[in-house]
Amino acid sequence: MKCTRCKAKAEVHLRAHNAGFCRPCYLGYFQRHVERAVDREKMFSKDDHILVAVSGGKDSLALWDVLVGLGYRTTGLYLGLGIGGYSDRSRETVEAFARNRELPLVVRTLADEGPGLAVPDVAASTRRVPCAACGAMKRHFFDAAAHEGSFDVLATGHNLDDEAARLLGNVLRWQRDHLARQRPVLQPSHPKFVRKVKPLYLLSEYETAVYAFMRGIEYVVEECPNAEGATQLVYKDALNRLEAASPGTKQAFVKEFLRNAQSLFADDAARGVPGECQQCGMPAYGAICSFCALVREVETKRARRAAAAAEHAGA
């Protein structure tokens, strides 16, 4: 196959687009795609200071890399989740990426934020699915870091496969409130929130992997050990089969949803303006935010266990 742009030998074939690219043209294609998405969806401008949430995986590092290449003002944010060796390797990878490119990086670690706040500990003490606990904490610390650092926007590396899997999950149960909020740009509902954007939302996992490979980005290949068997992976597998039978399915699914159906659900998003959490001061719909509620739950359960252990020791 030949490069669709320059007719050199193609190195990558994109079935969904019925196109092939040589290495330089592919990198140009990827960069242009991101730039257009950013402009079309009014995600941010060259004046904005962008906080890029980076996990150490290919998507978030490819995002950071392409945004830097496009000349945007970025700072990385790494949140240490405390998931054993996986988190250690992720942190090292992100730190090496930032150091080698002399990019500013903010590192925060759940375990340092309070006792028992590492993801496995929260999951164990609250008996939640790790992914649910992790999601709630990530949201809080991403918001808090963006607010504290006075960033204009928070960018995450969610790709087309992530968005299609999330959409499929929302659609299988017709969760209208979730469908109402599934957009590549979420405007802040409170002055302490920042805009949240997903510049890679129409680029597939395969496309970001190829970009990361061609750019020589070293990333953590292993999946989070908690993701094994997660529902999200079942959805991705189903979508990959549909995509194989009919290339372009995933993109049409997400694109047509946003173009043609998302607005039907939008009314459901109106939850009103949040107040502020009595505990941490971040936006909250109740007296305290869901993160502080989670922390309280962890503290209560730890105290109860400690009391039970003391009683057992005294008995």
Place this chain on the structure above:
Amino acid sequence: MKCTRCKAKAEVHLRAHNAGFCRPCYLGYFQRHVERAVDREKMFSKDDHILVAVSGGKDSLALWDVLVGLGYRTTGLYLGLGIGGYSDRSRETVEAFARNRELPLVVRTLADEGPGLAVPDVAASTRRVPCAACGAMKRHFFDAAAHEGSFDVLATGHNLDDEAARLLGNVLRWQRDHLARQRPVLQPSHPKFVRKVKPLYLLSEYETAVYAFMRGIEYVVEECPNAEGATQLVYKDALNRLEAASPGTKQAFVKEFLRNAQSLFADDAARGVPGECQQCGMPAYGAICSFCALVREVETKRARRAAAAAEHAGA
């Protein structure tokens, strides 16, 4: 496993319902399920005369059987599609079913309705996908037979797997007009149309197969040869994988759509009241109905081919 109702040894296990049944209790469960769907969705009453479209497969024969068992007034309708041995065997199966139970049956055959109207001929001459040609013709002859026989309602054997696959296809491309019309009951938009109902819409393919087996119904097991590799089967496969990972997925997908989302698309269904086809008199949105347009296309292409052949012979 024991029967959920009577504690006898269960013969069938329904993972989606976390229930097991012995043979008598399963047949009762299936019958009650259909009866409740008919009543809840106001499909028809004991006073109505119901035309049941039967293909010879398990779903439509199970439907006919259960409706007869519930005491409804039914007539079967078999439409011969002219798909070789498959259609021959289907017709024999349906005729035997009706004969053995002394049930009234209307038989019509596409090949007898006009030259070149058998499904393979229409597909070949119009270069359409067979399933598209077949669908258009079935719709026309089902409507025409229901109108001519003064039936109150037309019932088809679409099951949960059919409805879930159709819903997935509609959702993957967000076809709002199709979503607007995907309901278990379609009210007629013209006096020459009858109400169309799908009493099995929440019963899985597995459930109708078990019912047909337990009731000793002889049905055509082979799939239509045109269905091989059809998109619908890809959707069914994807949904079966999702169902295996999380039993109940298919039912929730269809049920929640109808309960929680279908009305959002309903405005799109307003295509106005149809006029009447200048050719056949059946309802049509244009000057002629889509069936007569198809017939015209077949005739034109046949005439053109005959002229070309004559010219070739004369040259």
